[in-house]
Amino acid sequence: MQWLANIGRSAIDTVGSxxxxxxxxxxxxxxxxxxxxNTPLTIKQIYVVGVQSLxxxxxxxxxxxxxxxxxxxxILVGYGAEGSLGPMVALSLLRELGPVVTALLFAGRAGSALxxxxxxxxxxxxxxxxxxxxxxxxxxxxxxRLWAGIISMPMLAIIFSAVGILGGHIVGVDWLGVDAGSYWxxxxxxxxxNKDVVNGIIKTVVxxxxxxxxxxxxxYDAIPTSEGISKATTETVVFSSLxxxxxxxxxxxxxxxxx
Amino acid sequence: MENLLEIDNLTFSRSGRIIYDDISLRIVKGKTTAIMGPxxxxxxxxxxxxxxxxxxxxxxxxxxxxxIQSMSRNRLFTVRRQMxxxxxxxxxxxxxxVYDNIAFPLREHTKLSEAEIKTLVLxxxxxVGLRGAADxxxxxxxxGMARRAALARAIALxxxxxxxxxxxxGQDPISMGVLVKLIKAxxxxxxxxxxxxxxxxxxxxxxxxxxxxxxxxxxxxxxxPEQIKQSDSPLVQxxxxxxxxxxxxxxxxxxxxxxxxLGAK
Amino acid sequence: MSSRKVEIMVGLxxxxxxxxxxxxxxxxxxxxMSSGTDTYTLYAKFDNIGxxxxxxxxxxxxxxxxRVDSINLDSDGYTPVVALKISQQYNKFPxxxxxSILTSGLLGEQYVGxxxxxxxxxxxxxxxxxxxxxxxxxxxxEDLIGQFLFSKND
Numbered sequence: 236m237q238w239l240a241n242i243g244r245s246a247i248d249t250v251g252s253x254x255x256x257x258x259x260x261x262x263x264x265x266x267x268x269x270x271x272x273n274t275p276l277t278i279k280q281i282y283v284v285g286v287q288s289l290x291x292x293x294x295x296x297x298x299x300x301x302x303x304x305x306x307x308x309x310i311l312v313g314y315g316a317e318g319s320l321g322p323m324v325a326l327s328l329l330r331e332l333g334p335v336v337t338a339l340l341f342a343g344r345a346g347s348a349l350x351x352x353x354x355x356x357x358x359x360x361x362x363x364x365x366x367x368x369x370x371x372x373x374x375x376x377x378x379x380r381l382w383a384g385i386i387s388m389p390m391l392a393i394i395f396s397a398v399g400i401l402g403g404h405i406v407g408v409d410w411l412g413v414d415a416g417s418y419w420x421x422x423x424x425x426x427x428x429n430k431d432v433v434n435g436i437i438k439t440v441v442x443x444x445x446x447x448x449x450x451x452x453x454x455y456d457a458i459p460t461s462e463g464i465s466k467a468t469t470e471t472v473v474f475s476s477l478x479x480x481x482x483x484x485x486x487x488x489x490x491x492x493x494x
Numbered sequence: 495m496e497n498l499l500e501i502d503n504l505t506f507s508r509s510g511r512i513i514y515d516d517i518s519l520r521i522v523k524g525k526t527t528a529i530m531g532p533x534x535x536x537x538x539x540x541x542x543x544x545x546x547x548x549x550x551x552x553x554x555x556x557x558x559x560x561x562i563q564s565m566s567r568n569r570l571f572t573v574r575r576q577m578x579x580x581x582x583x584x585x586x587x588x589x590x591x592v593y594d595n596i597a598f599p600l601r602e603h604t605k606l607s608e609a610e611i612k613t614l615v616l617x618x619x620x621x622v623g624l625r626g627a628a629d630x631x632x633x634x635x636x637x638g639m640a641r642r643a644a645l646a647r648a649i650a651l652x653x654x655x656x657x658x659x660x661x662x663x664g665q666d667p668i669s670m671g672v673l674v675k676l677i678k679a680x681x682x683x684x685x686x687x688x689x690x691x692x693x694x695x696x697x698x699x700x701x702x703x704x705x706x707x708x709x710x711x712x713x714x715x716x717x718x719p720e721q722i723k724q725s726d727s728p729l730v731q732x733x734x735x736x737x738x739x740x741x742x743x744x745x746x747x748x749x750x751x752x753x754x755x756l757g758a759k
Numbered sequence: 760m761s762s763r764k765v766e767i768m769v770g771l772x773x774x775x776x777x778x779x780x781x782x783x784x785x786x787x788x789x790x791x792m793s794s795g796t797d798t799y800t801l802y803a804k805f806d807n808i809g810x811x812x813x814x815x816x817x818x819x820x821x822x823x824x825x826r827v828d829s830i831n832l833d834s835d836g837y838t839p840v841v842a843l844k845i846s847q848q849y850n851k852f853p854x855x856x857x858x859s860i861l862t863s864g865l866l867g868e869q870y871v872g873x874x875x876x877x878x879x880x881x882x883x884x885x886x887x888x889x890x891x892x893x894x895x896x897x898x899x900x901e902d903l904i905g906q907f908l909f910s911k912n913d
Contacts, residue, residue, distance in 0.1 A: 275762065278765065278766060278769050279762070279765050281769050281772070282765045282768055282769050282772075285769070285772055286768045286769060286771075286772045289772065289775075325787045329783070329787070356588075359583050359585060359588070360581040360582070360583050360585040361585050361586075361587055361588070363542075363547065363581065363585065364579065364581050364585035366545075366547060366574075367545050367547070367574060367577070367578065367579040368574070368578065368598070368599050368602065368603075369571040369572070369574035369575045369602075369603065370599075370602050371571070375602075387772075390772065390773070390776040393776055393779045393780050393783065394775055394776055394779040396779070396783060397778075397779030397780075397782045397783055398779070400782070400783070400786075400787055401782075419786055419787075422786075422787050423786070423787065423788065424816060424823070426787050426788045427788070427814065428784070428788045430814075431788075432783060432784070432788060
């Protein structure tokens, strides 16, 4: 019977934490919008989660674009179809790698930092002291970070894809000698704005929302000890990575699976 | 004498463990009330109950005659502007300078211009002797300075009630003296009502007007400092004199020593 | 961290994002056709469409004038019907035009080659919803090889 009780307890815990996460989200979104006060806070958080993630995004995007061009070229050249390198790089980046790799990097770079920051604010009584100053921490601390995450990550994903396409150009055209005209023109003829670019952006918005939500909730709900915060930070990265990969499959099936 | 805060028959338990059992307290307006007791009996919990961050299992906590636990969130936030709390860690916002920390409640709750805020902040910092440290980050302050900065923030909105959570814990004698002097001076100058939660006996006896001693989930003694000193309760005397063993036992409750070691169970 | 510096950096971030978005929009994505610009639809029946897919290009002399909108099977004769969305810019093709399914390169993608017919008096222009009667199906490699083998046997 013990194992049954264990399953039951963990189910109750899971449902309970979903409930708390939902309440936190509602509190942060519905918290009476004080745009004038909150905009500078959100901008500051965009700096923290967005601008400070820029370097890793640009470098990763460049390398991934370059590697894809290298790999793609060796495969395509066997069929004499190296002209299709452009669409291969662009489509993989816009549809899949841009949203997913950006999301994974974002979870590791910004998500873990958000969890640790909010967890430490809780541990050092900063959240309590906000409450005692009659300032709602959901509005003051949670909401700006949530919006900043949702705004920043799609921006990072767009930059990632663009840099990746340029990286593919560097390797494919400048090193391996694919014709520059065909790199761009065949790419243009196969990439569709609505189907590829917009769908990719929809994916990143969904990922951004999920990662930021998990990260903030894990910090907000962390046990305020050093052990609790380190556990929460790890869980943020693990849970949000799994959520991104799972959601990616579902979204891809919905967007591209039905033809 | 008017009571600012009244606690009646408060019972509170956390994760199945009873912390307070049927406690009643009175906080008199304009006076300094100390709540004392050994570590680990949940003195901080008492402050959180007073501030409405926790809800009691039963009993009533009234601020100016209005029951705190039955207030709506909005009403509670309005009432909290009249109280403030000095946390044990100071709880300064680590991402802002000392100046911005103290300006924070003013910016949140008033419509003062930046020039007026600057005057007020510098006045409060002057009162705690940290005007020169306005541009430092909290991480650059010593423990005592951080607590003084937090005190300046706590009085920024001129509250009626200040709750001090262990203000003297872990301070060197000089910082401790400074804090004692500050709390006294602020109370006299601003006519504040203060609640000090602490286990530092000597300091409290010099600043408190009235003292409650909590132990074993109950109020075990109360009165003015003079009355407390002359109390004939062995519990109170053990606490004041700091004896290792007595009515408050040295050992955490356990089986008999013989049983544990000889295994005769 | 002064808020001025933060604002400047966030501003740069936004500019960089817009630049990246423009690069994708202008250099990587096909212009027009997908949405917005006016199009009209023509239909063509083929015996065999080979590897033609929705969104394949429709070209006149190598110039893309439209795209394949959808491919369905005619319920009467079970022949594939291809709907072609042609840009309104090219709306003067005569009824005598013909279409064929061609392949770019040996293994490249398949597209619809559109040959405008002659136009003399009495021949109307193709309009929305018209069927193009003159069609040539895709070359299927297996059929070609089969024909080649049979002709050898003769």
